[in-house]
Amino acid sequence: MNSRILAALFTLLLVAASHAQTVFTLNKASYLPGEAITATWSGRTSPAAKDWIGVYPRTSSPGGPVSTLWNYTSGTRTAGTPLQAGSITFTNPGLAIGQWSAYFLSNDSYNSLGRVDFVVAPAPTQVVMNLNKASYATGEAITATWSNRTPANANDKIAVFPRNAATTTTPTLWVHSSGTQTPGSALESGSVTFSSPGLAIGDWTMHFLDSDGTTSRANVNFSVTAALPSFTLNKSVYQLNEPIKVTWSGRTAPSTTDWVGVYPTSMSGVPDGSPGSTIWSYMNGTQTATTALSSGTFTFAAPGLPKGNWTAYFLANDGYQILGSVQFTVANSPRILGFTADHAFINDGTPITLSWVIDPGDGAIETLVVRDGTNETDVHTASVLDVSPEQNTTYTLVLNGTITAEARVFKESGNTAAFSIGATHLATGSPLTTTWNGVTGNSDSWIAVFRAGQQPRIDQAPYWNYLNGTRTAGGNLIDGAMSFNLPAGEYYVVLFTNGGYTIEQGPIRFTVHPDAIQPLAVTNFGQDNGDMRLDWNSLPGVSYDVQTSTDMIHWNSEAEGIRARGTASSLFIAPTPGDASRFWRIRQNP
Known part of the structure; x- marks a missing residue:
C-alpha cells in the first residue's frame, strides 16, 4: 500500500480517537434567566490554546450564525494554556428564555468535539396546596387542592409520604395531577381525591412533585387517627x-x-x-x-x-x-320569651286570650304578627290578642319575619263514631283504651297522649304509638284499638296523620284519678241548720248539675256547673214550704 495513504489513514484514526475521548458536560440541564452556566471537559488529546466553547440557539450550529456566547478554555476571550481537562463558567450569560446548545470546538475552528443541549426557563411559581382537613379518620377520603402551578406539566404528581421521608423514596400513595396514574392534561390548578387511601394511623406529608417525580413544589402535613366520633350541638x-x-x-x-x-x-x-x-x-x-x-x-x-x-x-x-x-x-338578638293561650280548649269558653313576651335584646322589634293559617294580624304595638276560633287552630307569632313561636287551641271532640275512649275518668291502674273506625290509617298515623297544658310539636308526647301499636311505622289500619297505662293526672288524646302534627281525630280530654273511683251516689240528704244539705261522691275537677222536681217527670235546675274540689261535694238548699213532696237528682257533666 502507498506509504502516504497509510499515513493519512493513521492521522484520521488519531483524530477520531481524540474526538471520542473528549467528554463535555454542563452542570445543569435547565437554567433560570441570568443563572451562571458551568461547562466541564476532560479527555481532550492534543489540546490547543484556542480550543473554545460556544453557545448557540438550538436551531443553529457552529459555522452558521455567530455564537451568542463564547470563551476560550482559558475562561476568557484571550487564549491561554492548552488544557486537556478543565471547566469555565459563564457568570452572567444573559441568555433569553428558550432552547440552547453548548459546543466544545477545537482550535478556533467549528469542528465540534462535544455538544450538550439545555434550556433557559423562568423560575416555577410557588405552588399553593391545601388539604380539606388537618386530621383524618382511618379510611377517610383525602382531598388535595392546588393552584399557581406555572408552568404546569402533565407528569406533575400529588404524592403521600410518611412524615419526614425523602421524596426520592417510593411514595405510599400517588397520582398525576389528572387524578390517575396515567398522565392527563397539564393543570395549573385543580384537586384530586384519594377516596380510599388506606393509610395507617400516624403522621404523613402530601407533596406536589415536579414532573421529575422527586422535586417538591409544595407540601402539607396531616395525620391519620382512629375513626372519630360524631359530635354535634343542637x-x-x-x-x-x-x-x-x-x-x-x-x-x-x-x-x-x-x-x-x-x-x-x-x-x-x-x-x-x-x-x-x-x-x-x-x-x-x-x-x-x-x-x-x-x-x-x-x-x-x-x-x-x-x-x-x-x-x-x-x-x-x-x-x-x-x-x-x-x-x-x-x-343577644330579639327573641320570643313566651307565647301562650290563657286556656287551650275552645269548649272552656271564648274568647281565648293569646299573650306574649318579647325581649328585643340588642336589636329592635321591627315587625310582629299573629297568623292563624288564614289571616294575619299586626300586633306590633300589643301584648295580647283575643281570638274566638271555631275549630282546632295553630296560632304562630312571627317576630321580625323569621323568629317564631306557636300556641295551639283545640275544640274538644268528645267521643265520636270515628274516635273514642272507654272512659273520661279512670282510676290509676285502669288502662285508657282508644278506639278508631274508618280513619285514614296511614302507616305513619299515630295516637298521642299529652298532659294537660302540653302543646303538640312544642312538647314531646309522653305516651304515643303508631296505629300498629308500636313505635315503628307500618301497616294501614283504618280500624283498631290500643291501650295506655297512665299515672294520675289530666290528659288529652289525639290521632295525628302522616307522621306529623296534623290532627285527624280528637282531642278528647280525660282524667286519671289517684284513687279508686266511687260511683256517683248521694251519701247524705237531711237538714242542716234550717237548710237541706245534699252530699254526693264526686270526682275532682268534674262539674255537676243539681236538678229538682215535684213529680219526677218535670225537672228544673237547682244549681249548675258545680265544680268538685275533691271526692265529696255538697250543696245547701233552702226549703220550699207548701210542697207535698220534692225530689232532687245529681247529673255529672262530661
Missing part, C-alpha cells in the same frame, strides 16, 4: 345563657375523663391548656368523672357565655386530643 346560634345541648356517638375506647371544653373561636391555635376553657364538663354532664360513655347527651344548662363566636371541642381523657369540634355563636 343549634348554631344561641341567645345569652340559653342552654347548649351536646350530643355524641361512636366514641371508641371511651374514657371516664373524656370532656367537652368551650373556647373563643378567636383563640390562636387549638386547645393546649393555655388559655383554659371558658366552660367545660365531663361527658356525664358534671365536673366529676364517673362513667366512660361511647355515646350520649348532656346540657350546659346555664352556660353564661358572652356574645361572640365560640368553638366546642370534644377532647380525650383529660387531655387535648381533639375528637371533634363545632363552632357556634352566642347573640
Whole structure:
C-alpha cells in the first residue's frame, strides 16, 4: 500500500480517537434567566490554546450564525494554556428564555468535539396546596387542592409520604395531577381525591412533585387517627345563657375523663391548656368523672357565655386530643320569651286570650304578627290578642319575619263514631283504651297522649304509638284499638296523620284519678241548720248539675256547673214550704 495513504489513514484514526475521548458536560440541564452556566471537559488529546466553547440557539450550529456566547478554555476571550481537562463558567450569560446548545470546538475552528443541549426557563411559581382537613379518620377520603402551578406539566404528581421521608423514596400513595396514574392534561390548578387511601394511623406529608417525580413544589402535613366520633350541638346560634345541648356517638375506647371544653373561636391555635376553657364538663354532664360513655347527651344548662363566636371541642381523657369540634355563636338578638293561650280548649269558653313576651335584646322589634293559617294580624304595638276560633287552630307569632313561636287551641271532640275512649275518668291502674273506625290509617298515623297544658310539636308526647301499636311505622289500619297505662293526672288524646302534627281525630280530654273511683251516689240528704244539705261522691275537677222536681217527670235546675274540689261535694238548699213532696237528682257533666 502507498506509504502516504497509510499515513493519512493513521492521522484520521488519531483524530477520531481524540474526538471520542473528549467528554463535555454542563452542570445543569435547565437554567433560570441570568443563572451562571458551568461547562466541564476532560479527555481532550492534543489540546490547543484556542480550543473554545460556544453557545448557540438550538436551531443553529457552529459555522452558521455567530455564537451568542463564547470563551476560550482559558475562561476568557484571550487564549491561554492548552488544557486537556478543565471547566469555565459563564457568570452572567444573559441568555433569553428558550432552547440552547453548548459546543466544545477545537482550535478556533467549528469542528465540534462535544455538544450538550439545555434550556433557559423562568423560575416555577410557588405552588399553593391545601388539604380539606388537618386530621383524618382511618379510611377517610383525602382531598388535595392546588393552584399557581406555572408552568404546569402533565407528569406533575400529588404524592403521600410518611412524615419526614425523602421524596426520592417510593411514595405510599400517588397520582398525576389528572387524578390517575396515567398522565392527563397539564393543570395549573385543580384537586384530586384519594377516596380510599388506606393509610395507617400516624403522621404523613402530601407533596406536589415536579414532573421529575422527586422535586417538591409544595407540601402539607396531616395525620391519620382512629375513626372519630360524631359530635354535634343542637343549634348554631344561641341567645345569652340559653342552654347548649351536646350530643355524641361512636366514641371508641371511651374514657371516664373524656370532656367537652368551650373556647373563643378567636383563640390562636387549638386547645393546649393555655388559655383554659371558658366552660367545660365531663361527658356525664358534671365536673366529676364517673362513667366512660361511647355515646350520649348532656346540657350546659346555664352556660353564661358572652356574645361572640365560640368553638366546642370534644377532647380525650383529660387531655387535648381533639375528637371533634363545632363552632357556634352566642347573640343577644330579639327573641320570643313566651307565647301562650290563657286556656287551650275552645269548649272552656271564648274568647281565648293569646299573650306574649318579647325581649328585643340588642336589636329592635321591627315587625310582629299573629297568623292563624288564614289571616294575619299586626300586633306590633300589643301584648295580647283575643281570638274566638271555631275549630282546632295553630296560632304562630312571627317576630321580625323569621323568629317564631306557636300556641295551639283545640275544640274538644268528645267521643265520636270515628274516635273514642272507654272512659273520661279512670282510676290509676285502669288502662285508657282508644278506639278508631274508618280513619285514614296511614302507616305513619299515630295516637298521642299529652298532659294537660302540653302543646303538640312544642312538647314531646309522653305516651304515643303508631296505629300498629308500636313505635315503628307500618301497616294501614283504618280500624283498631290500643291501650295506655297512665299515672294520675289530666290528659288529652289525639290521632295525628302522616307522621306529623296534623290532627285527624280528637282531642278528647280525660282524667286519671289517684284513687279508686266511687260511683256517683248521694251519701247524705237531711237538714242542716234550717237548710237541706245534699252530699254526693264526686270526682275532682268534674262539674255537676243539681236538678229538682215535684213529680219526677218535670225537672228544673237547682244549681249548675258545680265544680268538685275533691271526692265529696255538697250543696245547701233552702226549703220550699207548701210542697207535698220534692225530689232532687245529681247529673255529672262530661
